[in-house]
Amino acid sequence: MNTLTQKNWIAFRTILSKEVNRFMRIWTQTLLPPVVTITLYFIIFGKLIGSQINPIEGYSYMQYIVPGLTMMAVMTNAYSNTAASFFGAKFSKSIEEMLVSSMPSSIILLGYMVAGTIRGLLVGMIVLFISFLFTHIPIRYPFVVISIALLSAMVFALAGLINGMLAKTFDDISYIPTFILTPLTYLGGVFYSIHQLHPFWQQISFFNPVFNIVNTFKYGTLGITDSSVVFGFLLILSLFFVLFLWSLHLLQKGIGLRQ
């Protein structure tokens, strides 16, 4: 490893460990709430209401909603980790510690993205583990499960980072999750098959990234799908590259960070 690579590696590890320590230190605010919320979803929608709903494509309603709820936890946690942490650092001005240092912008980006991804995946694994207490979830295609979970966590961590960079107030980091992410999630086939929708809305749903994430994960676990998994995967991959380049551009230009 040459000197520059080694320096960048140390800088990356520093951000990563700082960020992971941060969310582990406040686990009652970062890890516990999504677990409680999702458990309530399992109990109410899975057990109480779900027991009165007919099986969908051979799976109980409880089994049907587990993949969507798992990915919902992955996405929202990856997003909120980077958005809140980055904006918090901006608010306290401690972000300047990184901006004045000699590490390249790409390392800041990678550090925050990977930390958000780790939190998203960690919460996702906990949720999946809890679901095993309620029902049996097969893992039909482990590679698909791992790759879509990883890719989605990275995409949402990047989206959170962009939100954190552009936000001017704490309100700004709650608008996107409330007014964009939540509707996309609830309309993304977590609780129903999109075949139940009017054909027009089905066509719209095919371009909803959350639907494609949930659908691909559902395919990886239950082996069922509402649309082309390859299209969905490529859409999310494209979104990843777009968000990666956008956040790198913002960091390099200092948009939202420098005067």
Add this chain to the structure above:
Amino acid sequence: MQALLVKDLRKVYGNGLIALNNINLSVAEGDFFALLGRNGAGKSTTIGILCSLVNKTSGKVFVFGYDIDHELEAAKSCIGVVPQEMNFSQFEKVLAIIINQAGYYGIPKKVALPRAEYYLKKLGLWEYRHNTVLRLSGGMKRRLMIVRALMNEPKLLILDEPTAGVDIELRYHLWDFLTELNQKGTTIILTTHYLEEAEKLCKQVAIIDQGDIIQNTPMKLLINTLDVQTMILDLVKPLSSDIKMNYPYRIIDDTSIEIEINNRQTINELFHVLNEQHIQVSSMRNKTNRLEELFIRLTSKNGILS
């Protein structure tokens, strides 16, 4: 080599405010350089551009020969900065903050830990290393910012009002510490509102006013341009009558007078005149710091003080 070379640096903020108006500045390696100016003169904007917290509108900046437009990382690796405002995460521990700062520069822990210990001990913070920032006093936070800025052992240390709000004893301690750093070869750029501090520490001084550099000269030369000094003399006995002498003076009270001496006159001559009139002096001091007097004159010609 120049530690810093600034050419035609201009900054216009989004609201149209011209913070820097094509300034030129050069700081030699090893210098202890004062950058002075009133609030809003453009000091912090200049510093912000040097350490990439502010985007410049135009101009060139070279740090030890590295162009910040093309070799930003190399330039930043030479700089340590102590900002004017506290910029810590309040919930982090002292040691974690400085080890992380070293990490951002790619310095491994095994190198950073002994370095942190050295500087924390030097600035009296070692015993507080496990405290969160929230539990530190204002003076401790200032010292912590200095330690943090030194973790990459910068060749150029930029201090933006490092002793603001710091008690006098600690200020003296910091002065000694900074002098020692400078003697070991670190180039230092200091902005301060305590002009006594700048006069005591700095070899070179630049005064910035309304976005322009209005003075850039060795400190001694600048001080020598001061043509009149006002001295306050405390007398042993109360004055019995008016004094007869060719110096402009003002009686403050029975036992103290204020006398103006121009730079063609000597203190010896003054004492000779006082002796002739049997006036005994118990102590003597400058009414204001010499640099302060010059600073007010220079900046008042140019702006709101006039």
